[in-house]
Amino acid sequence: MTGSSQTPAQQASLALSISGVTKRFGNLVANDAISLDLAEGEILALLGENGAGKTTLMSILFGHYLADEGEIFVANGEGHLAPLPPGSPKAALNAGIGMVHQHFTLADNLSVLDNITLGTESLLKFWRSDRAASARLKELQENSGLHVDLDARVGRLSVGERQRVEILKALYRGARILILDEPTAVLTPQESDALFATLKRLTATGLSVIFISHKLNEVLAVSDRLAVLRAGRKVAEIDAKAADRALLAETMVGSAVQPNVRRAHIPGEAVIVARNVRAPDPRGRQTLENADFTIRAGEILGIAGVSGNGQSALAALICGLVxxxxxxxxxxxxxxxxxxxxxxxxxxxGRIPEDRHHDGIVGTMRLWENLALEDIRDPAAQTGGFLRQGALRIRAKEAMSAFDVRGGGPETEARLLSGGNMQKIILARVLDGEPRVILANQPTRGLDVGAVSFVHRRLLDARARGAAILLMSEDLDELLALSDRVGVMYRGTLSAIHPAEDMTVRRLGLLMAGHDDLGDAA
Amino acid sequence: MIRLEPRQERSSALSIAAPVVAAIAALALAAIPLFIAGAPLGAAYAAMFNGALGSQFALAETLTRTTPLIFTGLAVAVAFRARLWNIGAEGQLYVGALAAVVVGTGMIDAPGFVLIPLLFLAGGLAGAALMAVPTGLKLKFSVDEVVTSLLLNFVVLLFVSMMLEGPLKDPMGLGWPQSEAIVDEGTLPVLMARTRVHAGLILALFMAVIVHIVMARTVWGFETRAVGSNPSAARFAGMSTSMVMLRVGLVSGALAGLAGVSEVAGLKGYLTQDLSPGFGYSGIVVAMLAGLHPLGVVVSAFFVAAVFVGADSMSRAVGVPSYIANLTVAVALLAVLVAGVLTRYRIRIQKPGARNV
Structure with missing residues (x-):
């Protein structure tokens, strides 16, 4: 992570002031009288579990929702705070608020330049002033260090480069306040470091940043100040220098979080063996090239890699999709x-899919039906083609209490659950049959601290019971904490597999970026 | 400023109320063309109501009209649940009728309790066979079934026309392109004396209940719903999405085929080219109004039938074109689509410049 963080211009003037914002959805109070200030040149991290109200607050800021109460003030060009007209994304853009979403909003077939200027020019103009735009962008790139080839097609760029394009796009439109939603979820540690360096450079020139993340380490490394939301309220505002991981996790969850420990034990016999496997990717991306690995009973093999390096082909293979x-x-x-x-x-x-909405859950079906999705043809689930609804509902009730699913009963439609509870439903379905092999593909993506801890515990329980687990995760801390051995996928090839104890996040990062393993870690 | 905000939870009361409100709105909006046509509104609505429901005879006519709409509505509802867009119920109805005429005009000599089930079996198989074509093309070559099932309707109509001018033409028909009549043993019994309501209605209601039970309580229905709402999750969970699709396509085609048998054997007695005034297409409206619910199909089929029958007698009473019926049904479909949006979103009206306190 980056080194010492210099404080922003002390007591600099405010860039943004959120004052007493309340938003209700029916009986649910998503934001409860939240007040928050953002100084010019400051990086403020916004933390909170899923459903704590971060997204709602940002949606109000960006004009997608109307607040029931409260106001937002944004500094205008002269640095004076002026009220932001509510409910207007256009007003938010004009006031200099730029947002970089987790899922990029770029057109793959267009060049970087086109993507950035798209929508900023009048429809009535016949020709475009590419030269002026690219001159301005070159200057922006010089000042920010956001280097991307402006003529390259976005479809050919890496994820890190695309994110730079998104940030450039916001800056090009005159953003003075940049909101980054989980910006590092798709980056290697080195790319994350580069992003943080860029953010520091930008804030030195007066940009203010709101940084939303689940990864406590990097939040601590990059931000000046932290605000924690819980159940719609702001429960803490902490100076980053005064905070540590344990304190933050506790503040977010509201109670102390027990760390899960992987107990050393001797793994059993080989359960799953891959020999020289070559497999295509179902969506035509990177194929898997002669992969060789063995996972033994009671062992977790972790696979790291930047998205798009053949992990999805490996996952599809173990899922039976290719x-x-x-x-x-x-x-x-x-x-x-x-x-x-x-x-x-x-x-x-047993398979935990990467994208739970797409592959794991049928949103319009009830929870008891979702829990029965995989074994609906088993004699336990049906007699003569008729569903054994009573038995399935009882089973669902038991599974939901065993896996602590909250936010509904067996009759609730799955789409109404939060991401963490959806994941618990999938875990309940997968782990119920005590599978010999478990594929856990990004099992904690987008989950909050409490849910992550729950998923980890369940995976470690399965390991203790003797399951062979293939864990794929973009969260390298998670990977190193859970896995007995780790390997890295790069351009379809699986690296040599090392004991997790010999690996560090930095060394994994080098392997993920395609550097040969020189052993010069640490 | 008017804004739409997503609702957190869809209330079930609202999803029942929405189509009812849509139907009432459609009837109310029919006042506009009636007014333009210069009709006295009070008398027009009265004539419409009386024509559809005002007497035993009117009610019987409406029920007669309801019968094929239940079959085609079910056919569409089943297919749409699995996101198989069967627009070809009209053609499947005609091949069903054609099969009934082939089997039921003397080819087989059997008592009614044998012949009638045979007619429905033949019609159902014919409808299923026809829908197998677009479904198979979709599964094998990803051909859009909207296009293929729709265009097959015209192929089938021309084929029926060819058969009625040729091999199936009634030699005693005075040269009209019509088939021979279904034999007496194959004719469905009339339910109410001196009306045209026939036993096809019983079968239609029975099928609605069966389809409901299958969809709600069996593995087949479970798989259909799973594939319809999230095919990739269904595939991931080990279901064969193409088997499910094929099954749904066959069932859907068969249900529409039954409509043809019921019309020929219950109402008309023989096959002509104008057997159906678009029952297959109206089935889409019926299914959408019903929210694709099999039991809802019965109610919405009755509503659509009442509008058609009522508009017929209104046009005779106050001298407006009976096209008003088509218009009303079309508006009802639009209204139910709008109502569908409103069950998922709530409208917030915000005065410009107003501060929320």
Missing amino acids: APQEGEIVIAGEPVRRFSPRALMQAGV
Whole structure:
């Protein structure tokens, strides 16, 4: 992480002042009289569990929602605070508020320059002044260090580069306040460091930043001040220098968080073996090239890698969505002959999908139905084609209390759950059958501290019971904490696999960026 | 300023009220074309109501009209639940009728309790076979079933026309392009004396209940709903989405085929080219009004039938074109789509410049 953080211009004038904002959805108070100031040149981290009200607050700031009470003031060009007209994204843009979403909003087929100038020019103009725009952008790049080839097609850029384009886009439109929503979720540690360096440079020139993140380490490294939301209220405002991880986690959750520890034990016999496997990616991205690995009973193998380096092909293979073109997968001594989700489940593989909304949950179906999604044809779930609804509802009730699912009962539609509770439903479904092999693909993405801790505990429980677990995660701290051994995917190839104890985040980062493992870590 | 905000939770009362309000709004909006046509509004609505529901005979006519709409409405509702866009119920109805005429005009000599089920079986199979084509093309080659199922309607109509001018033409029909009549054993019994309501209605109601039970309580229905609302999650969970789609396509086509059998064997007695005034297309409106719920289909089929029958007698009474019926049904569809939005979003009206305190 980056070194010492210099304080912003002491007691600099305010860039933004949120005053007593309250927003209700029916009985739910999403934001309860929240007041928050942002100084010019300051990086403010906004922390909170899912459902704490961060997104609602930012949506109000950006004009997507109307606050029920309260006002927002933004500094105008002369530095005087002026009220921001509520409910107007256009007014927010004009006032200099720029937002970089977690999911980028770029057109892949257009050049970087086109993406940045898109929508800033009048529709009535016949020709475009590319030269003026690119001159201004060059200057912006000089000042900010956000270097991207302006003529490159966005589709060819790496994720880190795309994020730079998004930030440039906001700056080009005159943003003086930049909101970054989980900006590092898709970056390697080195890319994250580069982003933080850029942010420091930008704030030195007067830009103010609101930084939303779940990763406490980097929040502490990059921000000047932290605001913590819990259940719609602002529960703490802390100087970053006075905060530490444990304190932050406790403030977010409202109670102390027990760290999960992986107890050393001797793993059992090999449960899943991949031999020289080559497999395509279902969406035509990076193929998996001769992967070799063994996971033994009671062992977690962690796979790191920047998204798009063949992990999705590996995951699809273990999920049964694609078949290997070469090589073989052996589970419990039996080579897998047929590759379909059903065949892999029958071989004893439990699968936690990367994208729970897309692959894990049927939003319009009830929770008891979602819990029965994988085994609906089992005799326990049906008799003669008729659902055993009573039994399934009882099973759902038990599973939901065992996995601490909150926010509804068996009859609730799955789409109404928060991300963490959805993930618990998937865990309950996957772990219920005590599978021999577990694929956990980004199992804690987007979850809050409490839910992350819960997922970790369950995975470690499964490990203790003797499951062989393949863990893929972009959160390298998580990967190193849970895994017995780790490997890195780069351009479709799996690196040599090392004991987790020999690995550091930095060394993983180098491998993820394609550097040879020189062993010069630490 | 008027804004739409998503609702946190959809209330079930609202999702029942929405189509009812939509239907009433559609009837009310019919006043505009009636007014333009110069009709006395009070008399027009009275004629419409009396024509549809005002007497035993009127009610019987409405029920007769309801029967095929339940079948086609169910056909569409089942398919749309799985996101299989079957726009071809009209064609499936006609092949169903054609199959009934082939089997039921003397080919088989059997008593009614054998022949009638045979007619429905033949019609259902024919409808299923026809819908198998667009479904298969969709699954195998990703051909858009909206286009193929729709265009097949015209192919089928021309085919029916060819058959009625050729091999199936009634030699005693004085040269009209019509088939021979269904034999007496194959004719459905009339339910009320001196009306045209026939046993097809019973079968339609029965099918609605069956479809409801299948959708709500069986593995087939479970898989259909899962594939319809999130196909990738269904596939991930080990379901065969193409098997589910194929099954749904066959069932949907069969249900529409039953409509044709019911019309020929219950009402008309023989097949002509104008057997259906667009029951297949109206089935889409019926299904959408019902929110794709099988039991709701019964209610919405009755509503749509009442509008058609009522508008017919209104046009005779006050001298306006009966196209008003088509207009009303179309407006009802639009209204229910709008109502669907309102069950998912709430409207907030904000006076410009006003401060919320």
